[in-house]
Amino acid sequence: MGKTHGTVALPWWKEAIKNWYKFPWIETFITCLIALCVYIGWLFISWTVKAPPEATHSVSYVSAWISGFFFISLGIGFLGTLCGIGGGVLWSPIAMAFTPMNSVVIRACGLIIAMFNALVATGPLAKTGLCNIRLGLFFMIPIALGAFLGAKSAIYVAKVFGVAGEGVIRIILALIIFALCFYFITGGKKIEYPEVKKEDRFTAFFKLSLPYYEPSLGKVVDYKLHRGLWLWIAIFFVGLIGGFFGMGGGWAVVPALNVIMGCPLKVAAAVSMTGLGMGSCASVWPYFRAGAMIPIVVAPLFAGQVVGGIIGSYVLIGIRAVFVRYILIGTLLFTSFGLFTKGTQLLGWFTLPTWVRLGWALVCVGVVIWLFKKGK
């Protein structure tokens, strides 16, 4: 990403330094500067600050937690966006499988992670024709409704079913993540420019198409859409799962828009970020109102996603993103097993011996190696 200076295109970072006082660089620099001061600078300063006598821990202890959560969120946002898997899909399953945190708190944090990476990207994307707000609004209704109901159900299940509910939720999430891994491995069906011969009356009524200029083709791409009603039904269930488990739905919304509705792949990816980010603004509030968002804990996750989203959209990636995707698939595969075993443990069914867990870890490593070889 760079503009021309004479006949040579500037790399993005040179352009940023040259135009630091102009939008969007100035707010990027301010945000990164505040993050640097708060999550690195303050961490060192906190060693010299004394806590009040009644405090249970030192200031540096709390600051280390805050910085830790920020960097975890930054990494998740960056890697998830890079690999097209999404941050929410990484955070919620891994946290539920390997941390002792309460699942409602985990899911609330997961929604924050899924939401803000998408929302921050909407600003730059909306200036291009890729981000079709009309299409985003169109699927926001079912996803906001589904996600809101999912979130309310999550709070209800946690209140009524207690530890048994925690176990069942983990087992169901394990099965979903396992199915997702299988879908990521097989690649799923993706069509860059689907051919839609005729719009149905329901979809045509909403006039959803928005032509956009595609630089790689050097021309304007106009597209037709169809099967809007089927998309609504599919997206409602995606929202339900996303709201219940605290995950985003980009992994499902993009193929739904692309395959069901015939939306060009780039437009589907851009619109899904906008629609999911805005739709999640409805699903996050049941968790917020239930007190699942502890401010000092959630704030660094929020900041990590914003900073990660800003930086991620400008960084040129030297490594092949597809290889990082393979490692993440292996991680999710291992996580799904961890979720399943934790769920069975909470339900009091059985606890698997260590050698079985180690064996599964080796299977996951084998899968990653196989994917690498297949990718080459």
Added chain:
Amino acid sequence: MEQKPKIPVENIICGQILYWICIIGSWLAMIGPIISLLFPENNLSSPYQAFDLVWGGKKPAEIWNVLLSGKNFPGPHFWIHHLPKGDAITQLGLWLGCSCALPATFTIGIIYLFKKDFVFFIISMGVAFMIFYAMFGG
């Protein structure tokens, strides 16, 4: 090379509203916890126990009970009555981020009304109402 099509004004306005509210919310969310730690007596809840309670697997109600010394969670809008306390500033940052879609959808609804696109006026206002209801209603 073909001429680039004109981007609808509602696209740009919606994107900018979401972007700037998230950016400003993130600045408050970054600064708030530091203020909480610098001025520990000026907080609604104790900043020193939160991470231990969360990592200990406590439920949200239990966490708030300890942080507020026996009181219940005051609701997500508590920042209104407690600024400029550190945790209120943090909460305001989160509140802004989580509610950014409300002004965005409301504004583009008004734009659609001026454009006489009543279908999307209703859809935008419907989404805005859903978010408003989630924030303040059931």
